[in-house]
Amino acid sequence: MVALYAQALHGFNPALPLDRATMLARTTIREADRQGLDARLLVALIAVESSWHERAISSAGARGLGQLMPATAAELRVDPDDPANNIAGAARHLRGLLDRYAALDRTDQYLDALAAYNAGAGAVARYGGVPPYRQTRAYVRRVISLWRRLSGDGR
Numbered sequence: 653m654v655a656l657y658a659q660a661l662h663g664f665n666p667a668l669p670l671d672r673a674t675m676l677a678r679t680t681i682r683e684a685d686r687q688g689l690d691a692r693l694l695v696a697l698i699a700v701e702s703s704w705h706e707r708a709i710s711s712a713g714a715r716g717l718g719q720l721m722p723a724t725a726a727e728l729r730v731d732p733d734d735p736a737n738n739i740a741g742a743a744r745h746l747r748g749l750l751d752r753y754a755a756l757d758r759t760d761q762y763l764d765a766l767a768a769y770n771a772g773a774g775a776v777a778r779y780g781g782v783p784p785y786r787q788t789r790a791y792v793r794r795v796i797s798l799w800r801r802l803s804g805d806g807r
Contacts, residue, residue: 654678660695660802665704676704676717676735683740687747694743696798697769700791701742706735718742745769766792 657677662668668676680698684691701719702708714721716738725732730741749765752773756764760781767775767782770791775783782792 654681657681657691657695661704664699668704668706673704676706676739679736679739680743683743686740687743689743689747689750690799690803692802693795693799694739694746696795696802697746697766698739698742699798700794706738707733718745720745749773762796763792766795 654674654677657680658670658673661673661676661680662670665673680694681691684694698704698717701714702717704717706717708717708719709715710719712721715725715732717735718732718738718741720728720730720732720738720741722732724745725738725741728741728744730737730744732738732741746765746769749768750761752768753761753764763782764776767788771783771785771788775785775788782789
């Protein structure tokens with residue numbers, strides 16, 4: 653299973669050496685398991701966030717694979733520049749957001765959690781769900797679509 657994940661990571665970032673992709677795949681599976689997440693969802697989220705580029709930095713200052721903002725990384729007590737820490741932080745952050753929206757039906761829970769990962773929980777609260785921001789709506793669609801493809805669902 654790790655080899656399949658490593659191949660997927662290498663596919664998202666062809667510059668990623670296969671041995672490094674294998675280590676990142678192991679870390680992703682382990683952290684997803686720790687947080688009770690589908691590892692394919694975590695792979696999809698990171699693929700959309702950074703295309704599996706370990707040193708990615710956004711114009712807003714988000715860092716690393718999971719594109720953690722400095723305040724979020726500090727709150728999670730992870731080093732956003734350490735790939736394993738970043739994956740662990742991304743998994744914990746996503747788990748926290750899923751828990752935050754656990755009272756919703758499963759579809760809305762995941763949509764709101766992904767929207768909050770991208771735009772912040774305040775924006776989701778302000779709009780009562782996925783905010784009308786074009787970038788956030790596209791982000792949520794991309795993560796869900798990629799998760800479905802990784803899960804073998806052709807939709």
